[in-house]
Amino acid sequence: MNYLMRRLATFPLVLLGVSIVVFLAIRMVPGDSITAMLGTEAGLLTPQQRDALAAYFGIDQPWFIQYWRWLLGLFQGNLGISSTYGRPVLDVILEHFPLTLELALLSMVIALLVGMPAGIFAATHNEKLSDLGVRVVAMIGQSTPNFVLALLIIYTLSAGFGVLPAMGEFSPLWQDPLRNLGQLLLPAITLGFAFAASVTRISRSAMLDVLSDDYVRTARSKGVSARGVIWRHALPNALIPVVTLSGIEFGYLLGGAVIVEQIYALPGLGRMVLDAILQRDYALVQGSVLFIAFNFMIVNLLVDLAYVALDPRIRLSEH
Amino acid sequence: MATLRAIFAHPSGRIGGAIVALYLLLAVLGMLGLTPHNPLTQHRVERLHAPDSTYWMGTDLFGRDVASRLMTGIGQSFIVAFFSVAVATLAGTVLGLAAAWFGRRWDGLVMRIMDVVLAFPAILLALLIVAVAGPGTSTSVIAIAIVYTPIFTRVVRGPALSLKAREFVDAARTFGSSAGYIVTRHLLLNLVAPLTVQVTLALAWALLTEAGLSFLGLGTQPPAASLGLMLSDSRNLMETAPWLMIFPGVAIMIGILGFNLLGDALRDVLDPKMRRSIA
């Protein structure tokens, strides 16, 4: 359990680093926060009023004291108040998060359902025409930015079939599941396409690597059939890089698909962060960036746990 | 020379190399202003002109020539991509080598800092940096460089650590070779191949990110031309002027494809492990 211990021990350390970076980054924004909060009205304040406000918000203190207070607030679930929404930052985040989570899950399901079989198929038909076909599609998929794909999909639908993707008011999964899925299907396909391409490529190369390993030869020498070699001997070993890649991609998606959410007019986390940046809602930017980084780290930790479960060698190794 | 020949013999190397060369040419021409029309001049009467022999890719809402804007846009994207990847490569190589060579606490410190940077999803980190420093070309460069530095650090540190344990480094230590000699001759020289591959793939990713940032209005600022910006502007005119979307969209795609193909070919040619699995 050496590896896991070490992994768990660095988690809070990195999290602390992340919180410092987020905190300092926001402090580095040009202009003072009172102006940011009040906008043009800040110009009407007398210097005394300014100082009073600064003292009230605690921003007259040195940065590490401000940081300490912010950190204490974090432990109580207090991420501050969003200036655009006028509500607690955490509430605003949690309101936008389910859509992002659903979209990320849907994309990953699409990517794994398409990518893994495609990758395994290509690896077992190595250097044949069908392998080449899969590789070309995967290469194009990996090279297509999702915003280009989104626009192409919308254009094809509207120009070719005269239909537009269901935009309008977003309905959460628990209110109208069917309408919800209808709204998320195209975005999920858009995000899933490049994701599937990456999964295809990595499962193909992992599978090819594993198929040339000594133990695969041993399995064949025992009389294991081609199918048995692939599913029972090669796949469990080839899964390890696929899990890593999927975990990282999924972690990215949990941070919100900024551009795709914008194009499809979805009120997800990504668009929320973008708006917060454009609106200079720094409490919301700070809180959501921390939230997203935290999620990302949790996903990575889960990936490492999966690693340990998949590969007995890691349990005892040093790195 | 042998490497170049091998890349040329590799099917995806040939295609990728040709695409990259073509884009480089377009970028240089675009930057030198050798475009069919002036990319900024507005031809009011010729607004939303469909592609024809004068305007090969049509004109936009302000009557500007799309082909010319595309060329300068590619130039713009390439500048951002090359500068940001250069910075990331340099920083990542130095940090990765330092972490691997000094080991212990240095290694721990450098890698924990990189973990912190990696804990932010790439686009989010770029957004955060843009939020801090304000939108613009140089911010894009900084943002992409910071996002990619930890990746280069990892790409360098891992192989550097295993090179450090190789017998030729042991041999060098027995002669009493200096640290500088070992790091440059025995580590860095053997890292050129994996770095080349990573640089090529990073360029593809940098092009993508630059286009994404510009698409969101956080990268290159109008009226300067950029592929992401052009795409973003095309959204409301999709049905009346589809060429405004198709050309920049396909241009981004093929550009990224070119670097990805070249990167794949380089990996096959330069990485003996992969080569063995093909043979």
Place this chain on the structure above:
Amino acid sequence: MISLLSVSGLRVGFGRNPQANEVVRGVSFDLADGETLAIVGESGSGKSVTALSINRLVDYGGGRITGGSIKLRRADGSTFDLTAAAEPQLTKIRGGEIGMIFQEPMTSLNPVLTIGWQIEESFRLHRGLTGRRATAAAKDALDRVRIPDAARRLKYTPNQLSGGMLQRVMIAMAIACNPRLLIADEPTTALDVTVQAQIMALLAELKQETGMSMIFITHDIGLVAGIADKVMVMQGGEAVEQGALNQILDDPQHPYTRHLLHAVPHFAGGGATRRDAQREKQKAAEPALKVDGLVVRFPVKGGFLSRTSGAVHAVDGVDFELMPGETLAVVGESGSGKSTTARAILGLVRSTRGTISASARKAAAGQSALPVQMVFQNPYGSLNPRLTVENLLAEPVIATGGRITAETRAKMAALLKRVGLPENSLQRYPHEFSGGQRQRLCIARALMLNPSVIVLDEAVSALDVSVQARVLKLLIELQREFGLAYLFISHDMAVVERIAHRIAVIYAGQIVEIGDARSVLSEPKHSYTKQLIAAVPTIDRRHERFELDTRQVPSLVRPLGFEPGPANWQQFGPDHRARVEV
């Protein structure tokens, strides 16, 4: 009725054009029931490809059978040509009628599956056993290969077992369903010599118990005497000679067989040691290298906060003296501490205690010198692939503050010539040389600094046997010419016998016996030395039974603060002493 297996005119090629790329060119042999055929050859001889063609695994390595036939008499008496077999038929034959074991037990078992599951799979495939019955069968299979505590070991994954144990598991798996033919492809090459002896003994016993036939592939002709009935010698894809064991060993006809038997070091029990002993001549001389009370320990960390809980006692009190012009061989198995000793002498690992002093020779004016140099085991790993030979040879000079002058270049050229490399080598890269040439390059590099001592860490172990013999000869010549002292680290008794003046046997970090090579090899006193020597395969021991010894290597991890007791030595001759065993 034909014999069990009849191979005739077998040709195998690789690549897109297999006819043009043949590595096996017309090999024929017969194998009767219960018979063992040894196929002997060096790397590239086509011996492994021949073996892999029999169960058609060669297909998966990109090979194609381009001619000939492989006829197998099946269990039901019918004859079947394997070269024409389709995959479904082959999966029945593989494991069911033909079992196979491989060279690298560490990588030949699936790392993520338990060994129990992997053995059970054979029973599932060929016997239709499932559940508890398969588990019971797997346990029996492990018992059969003498793995102690089999029921518990079934739940282990391969990383929890040693190489020797894993090879037993491989054998258990290969013979699980009582195949009538077992193909063993260099099954002991990756193992220590005492473990090799155990595996050989096991194979011989199992062969008797089951009456199966065997094809035994090896590069070591010394190994065949103990197990083979027939021998086939291969070179360059062809069988240059085959016949009964005694006929091949006693009356070889083909020059290559004679070369393998005579030009290559074979262990002679102390009968082939060097006669140019240096000790007596220079009683008063100062030793070239003196190691006194060397201790190397590595901390073992464990627990939640990575506290140091103990130490690996890799080297635990080693002392010896090495005189100019003398070779001291340090002999031991993996994990014995012999390489750590070498690395500590060169400063590559920090010694915990002890002194190491080397006397430098006087270098000519303007030439830099270091008293101790080293040649490593792996000729592919010890030369930076991105540097030219010139840069490689220049490095030690630059490192010691020297400059590359016309004189240095002349020295490079002279040394290259002396070690037998072509004159135009300076501008070439390491990959343009063969393994033996690279090792010569490493020797030349070591000589650039006029050392008085060269530490040779398994320096010829990775080379093919005939290359090995030539490099050994070069080393002896250079020793005489330059008056070099060698510290020769090796696991290979036959090689040690040819080059050593004195031998130190090292076990668990301590020297257990040291002395004149001839007397240590011919009259070993310590039980470990005796065991090592008994395990060496030689061509004179025909079908001699090996003792099966399942003792495990002791753990070198000791609690914090542990110190070994003082050594008690018993003297057996003017220059031969051994530790008193408790």
